[in-house]
Amino acid sequence: MAKIKYTMVIDLQKCVGCGACAIACKTENNTQDSNGVHSYNWSDFTFKKEGKFPDVKYAAIPVLCNHCDEPACMEGCPEPKALYKTDDGITMYNYRYCVQCRKCFEGKTACPYSSPDLSKTDAQYSVISFNEPGTTTHPFYSDKKALIQGGTGSPAEMSMKVNALPPDKHEYSYKDRMKPEAGQKTRGKGKLADVRADGWVEKCTFCIHRVRDGLNPYCVDACPSNARIFGDRNDANSEVTLLLKKHKPKRLKNNKGEFLGANEKGTGPNVFYIRDFKPQSKNA
């Protein structure tokens, strides 16, 4: 039996650019608020705006980690690699091997869909976010100041009151498939279930914890337009395979909204886009 090759197809005609996927992802994966440098949005958007009034074109394009066949993030990652591919094609991160070299999102070998500092680029998102060493995750909930003394709460009080960081933290766990071999040296700290700690890189996991349980990534189920389809591209009868056959798919080239040309392979992204935000033609 062929190996599973997880793939996501995003139907841009169905997508209405509402943002439900991006926000739902934050509730599923407990990602923190943007700090201006890193977005921590595992699911995000890029936009295309062209033309002059009244012939204006606008498109919202949902983006996430492309779970590439030849991920650049992994290429530059020093051995033993913290970034690795699972048997079914998900690009994962193992904090134990991470030396915080930043090569996965910064410099020549960086992921083409990531930027080291979103405040200094015209890119609209970054797949990889970094928790700088020595920082606190969810720093918002460290604030102890109340607006009205005794009358309203503070973020820290809110978090303590319900004993969770963030207060709406979704508890989940998954098994890292790549255990260190006996005697192998590991680095880093923190618990795997936390998904993140300072010094960690973070990005979309294709909701591996759900996929392993036979569920869709959460953005797929949360999408109100059914624009996201997830499945196995090695299965000839899967919906993703059929859609890719039916439509002419595109794949993103970078995090500036450009698509790969017909003969370009790029890093072999496994997120495909079909159709257009605005249909090409119609007998209007």
Next chain:
Amino acid sequence: MNIKRKTFLKGMAATGALFAVNGPIFNSLALAKTSSSSDGKWLPTSCQGCTTWCPAEVFVQNGRAVKVKGNRYSKQNDGVLCPKGHLALKELYDPDRVKVPMKRTNPKKGKGVDPKFVPISWDEALNTIADKMMELRKNGEPEKFLLMRGRYSYMRDSIYAALPKVFGSPNGISHSSICAEAEKFGAFYTAGNWGYRDYDLSNSKYVLIWGCDPLSSNRMIPATIKRFGDMLDQATVTVVDPKLQSSSAKAHEWLPIKPGEDGALASAIAHVLLTEGLWNKEFVGDFNAGKNLFVAGKKVDESAFTEKETFGLVKWWNIELKDKTPSWAAEKTLITEEQIHRVARGLAKAAPYVTVWLGPGAAMHVRGGYSAMAVHALSGLLGSIDHEGGVLATAKIPVKKFPSFSKYQDALAKKHSKKPKIDQRGTKKFPALKNGKSGGGVVTDNTANAILQDDPYQIKMAIGYMNNFTFSGTGAERWEKAMEKVPFFAHITTNAAEMTQYADIVLPSTITQFEKMGFVKTKANRYATATLILPVVKPFWDVKMDETEIPWLIAEKLKQRGFSNLLDFFQNEFKDPETKKKPTNGIEFTEYNLKNQTAPLWDGKKDVGGDKLNGWQDFKEHGMWNSSPYKFKKRWGGKFKTATHKFEFYSETLKTALGKHAKKHKTNIDDILKITNYEARGELAFVPHYEAPYRHGSLSEYPFDFIDFKSKLNREGRSQNLPWYYEFKKMDVGDMSWDDVLQINPIDAENLGIKEGDSIKVTSTVASILVNAHLWEGVRPGTVAKCYGQGHWAYGRFAAKDYQNAVPRGGNNNLLMPNDYDRLSGSSARNGGFTGVKIEKV
């Protein structure tokens, strides 16, 4: 795998198999374990982030709400929500929520004046309120008590109707007309339903969206999002909106109309449909001789045409349409003649499988009631009213009426609750003709003026719940002054909002979606729904339910002071329908009240159609009830609730209503039209027609038409304290994350010397706001657009830039928009280019 499971569940819901003979599958059981690594329970409730009022579910782990989705049984959202639903979690865990009751210790009231709130007990808070109320009764002036309602559920009548009226005041004042009434006016005075329409989008072949972005707002968001992609294949989608938004960005055709000229476009489309013989003959009828006599500029003999389901077509033609040619309209609307022809012919070709979606942008103008009628009348001409693929009314939701409280009103209450209401509805200049009745509807925004004028009398005490009129009312500064003037105000609220800054007592309320109990009614996709609001988590602060628990507690306090009528009513009339037990506290009262109202849906006594529920527990576990689908052509055959029982192109219904209002004020209809600022005189007042837009501010001094629009992320005005709102503000077409921008065309910006991101001052005839400029081709030169929502100077640490010093983050559109109305409906004006603004770089 996963996909199969999802399809399976959806399939089950679609066939109603979830309510099969083998017994129901409960929400809490069906997906108790979505994942071995993510234990918890999905519990049903409802989302009230907008007025779609989606049946929802919340994933609860260890007593915490962690995820939100649509209710799996919903035939409207099919288990998925729009982005607003997911944002709700952060509202529950907003650190700036009011934790405990508070009282003001600084008697001085005003914007930027620190109320110096201090925490108090519920007992002290309620005693203070009850003492103030009893004082009014003692002085024989209970009408000077005002209850203001904001966002509500159908538990509203305990606090909104019974509390003031059993106490002795007529003043239950709702928020309704600050957001919608002109739209309902259009539907009522043509088709006879004062309410929102439903649309059969799945079967439409032409969808004409007019004055709204149904992917962002306007009452059936997930249902529309779900269908939009397929609609683009199966139908022609056209959007009339002065600015580019999500649906117009995706649509086949965009008509960027000049603000306020909607009536001209509607009349011209009707003109084309008639002159080209394209009206729907099955619905409208035809000329007796078969030959089309509608020729531009020429009157037609009424007897030459025989109508079927409609009334007054030829009158409408003769009075309004005969001269309303596309070339006339092109000048007004700035839409080309060619485009007007193309849209009219496209509609006709698809008719009657046509949806003309009437949104507030086409209606909430000064004089906008008539453009709402004009747009809605197109659905009549196209025969799409109640037709498959067309514009529908709502299937019935057979819940019980709130019990009568009249026998609990003593002589004082009976007399004083009949006094005129504070909002001046029904006075000569405020016809507010809801349901055909002079003063039948609320004039919310005028309440501030009435308070300031002490007309018809002084308001000495007010209670408000889930409302924030000092932020959400137009001419917002009037509300600030009015609230300064009210001697005693108690605010039931989740956050220290702008309105709260004027409060003497602050009562912290539950967050609806997670902590409250109640129900709401909603519709979409042919199904009407009753959906429960249920407490899925225990409140972690000392908060209570606004609409039922708090009035119960007030009733107890009134009884302690010798006035037991309200508590007697609550105790006697809200027995548990199953055990017949009387409620003994506010929580029991809430549950018995809810059970009483919804009993027909679950008690099995009568077949009410739709989902079959097996008792109260079953209802609670499902969280909702779907009706049977709305029956097509339901009102055909003379069953429209109009004066003629037909779809009226000549509104006998409006003629009667206006006549009664004029008679009440001992004058004629033309005089009423004059004082209420309409152009029409004589017969024109009874047909859908064009009225020139009324504008505050001269073109020379205020050269830009200001457009107010709604965010995908606005949980009404309540998401601006959530960081995710700012992070994803970019999802609103033409907006920027972490900013509040005025969208301005680059040509205009260049003329003004304004560059991207410049800080600018936007000034109308009433106020100025400071925002940043965003240069964007999605707005017509001469118009500027800004999203409603930001500009809070209170509410919380993110909402306000500086809460302590009342410094707003961004600018509130309601400061800019002057206080004016579509007076026939009572609706506040918000759209139609009625606000002229000037822009200066700062």
